[in-house]
Amino acid sequence: MPGIKYEDFLDLDYDPADSELVCDFRIEPAADMDMEAAAGRVASESSNGTWAELQVEGAVTDLSATACAIDESSGEIRVAYPDALFEDGNMAQVLSCIAGNILGMKAVERIRLLDCDWPEPLSTSFPGPQFGTSVREEIFDAGDRPITATVPKPKVGLSTDQHVTVGEEAWTGGLDLLKDDENLTDQDFNPFADRLTESLAARDRAEEETGETKSYLVNVTADTRRMLERVDMAAEQGCEYVMVDVVTTGWAAVQRVRERCEKHGIAIHAHRAMHAAFDRVPNHGVSMRVVAQIARLCGVDHIHTGTADLGKLENEDTAGINEWLYSDLHGLNDVLPMASGGLHPGLVPELVDRLGTNIGVQAGGGVHGHPDGTHAGAKALRAAVEAAASGEDIESKAEAVPELATALEKWGTETPR
Template identity: 30%
Template sequence: MQRITAKYYIETPYELEKAAQVLAGEQSSGTFVEVPGETAELKSRFAARVESIAPLETVTEPAIPGATSKTGKYQRAMIEVSWSIENFGYNLPVMISTLQGNLYELTQFTGLKLMDIELPDLYSEQFKGPKFGIEGCRKLTDVYNRPLIGTIIKPSIGMTPEQTAELVKTLVEAGIDFIKDDELLGSSANSPFDKRVDAVMRVINDHADKTGKKVMYAFNISDEIDEMKRNYQKIVRNGGTCAMISLNSVGISATRKICEIGELAIHGHRNGWGMMNRHPLLGIEFPAYQKLWRLAGVDQIHVNGIQNKFWESDDSVVRSIEACLKPILNGTTVLPVVSSGQWGGQAPETYRRTKTVDLLYMAGGGIMAHPMGPAGGVRALHQAWEAAVDGLSIEQAALKYPEFGKSVEKFDSK
């Protein structure tokens, strides 16, 4: 039977082999003492297996609370543990409980982070992955050979559907490819979901009728699952092409249920990500995280951005983009959503480090606060990416492109 393998970064005051075996036992057939029924045959078939242990540095202070070291030293390592897929089959919630469940509670560890997951070939037969992904989102927006350029509706809360539609009109006329609700906006008192969909899609459909370009708008449908399905169909009836889900709030099962409908591209927002990842020795790393949501069928997923306004390092963002572009599940990929304090100035470094234009590149103030207005902001982002692919520096691009030059004057803090 095929196995699923998980890679962990650990810290422990115990011997590495002993700590790894505790993890394997706790997350499969074992408990803290031998019990009746735990036969050698049962263990052979269902027990987790420690596949490898690679020792790293030793430290004198624990990363998080746990068992106290008698020697004053805590050993770090990378370990790999595998499970037979007989243990959980194709049940994603149980698989996640296995890979990420009580192991975080184990006193033997003063640090533990799930770094990556190796999926067995059989999973490709059961999970189709994103219905649209990169190529499908390009087809829906008719954007090729460059990043999709997107923005977010701000203020997050307080605008009426009519005010939102007016802003959308400005943006679609400026040449935007993608617009999204903020994750804080669901169906609020000032902006009921149905009225917002009606108002926004009226603008988007009128623009498509006139120009042939249909802007993708990600309406936030995050809610209880029955309401999510109702809101999903509302978007479909109004001619929309995308729905947004706050992944960590809604959960894997509800997200998969919505993705399986298959009529809209699903924009996966990872708000709450920091509590899962910010500590270097606790939680989950993005390569593992995005695989779980790809199994559920998400088409787009946030990765933060180079030189972002949050805590995440550029190296982490680059690894996240690379993870999204690495094919799994019959060769599928997921569209990385680059955001957080972005303007055209980060494009050259983003391209230099990733060598890809398969991105949804999101800018809020970088578009709306451009000195030449939103049209100038959108144009400046196009220019920034043309310059990035051509290998131009920010200074060279500012001299070549007027709109980008104005962005540099406005946004470059150097």
């Protein structure tokens, strides 16, 4: 057969098959490249090509990716990947293709994976979420309002007793979830086993006091063996959730946690720490939209997706990401988006207006920084969420909830930095 060349990976008349994974990239070609040459190299390097022209016996071109669309004005290209390129249920291998060597190629100055259209054969080889947005009803009976969560602050340094006290004050103040932060795992000042046991005892007391279901997002992040042990411990203690730092621990490990969580019937809360290493620079890396897609396929039930530019962190199309997380994906369950990062009660009405009520709302400093403490801060956040969900003016709600009035006096509706 003739040699395989870069131009063999470019066909702008090609119509991708339904079974193919189709990826959208934005690229800036190197100085000596035009868009077509760079697009061909992206398709080549991410499938079965290489820098040298090859002489290969037998038909391997049916495994070639095809650059099938180019928009010169936006710099966006579309690449279709045959299903046979991928190993079923192996996210590490999939990402090595579509977000691997191509991110470092000299043929492009910058390249960003913007979006993926996941076909049925590949999608259904992954489990997807066990619960998804149904946690709002199945665990919390939250009705039409967002579920609420908080992280004890400071995020590390509290003793187990301090951590538990903060959690109990938040739960009895009306919040649904207590969450570990991303860098709290099993340190000497707050050991995992002690924190788990004592927090769940406080949860039980809070449930008895409030008559509401409460739960704890305990951070099990570690090497895979220890994570699975911690998932087992959480299940044995009657916890409904675990939390995983999904980017730092790696998708293969997340997949193993998903298997173990299904065995126990517990949900996964995904913290996205380190995502900005891939998505913050707008013209390079991997978009948060794609990170969220990967998380859904691997089976998380919640994931942080930002605050629609209302909080302290950079955001990227939070509403669009959330819409995708709710969308049909060949029968896989959806995912509950969590809004977090610099939120306080005064921002909740605008947050719900932008994102709707099928979300989780998490505030750390916006609860514990309340002038009257965590319990009052929790009451203020819960009142703000209930007002926004019912369409009640937050100022009117504050007339009946003094803790909310105090929060509005302190923070107003300003976005923190």
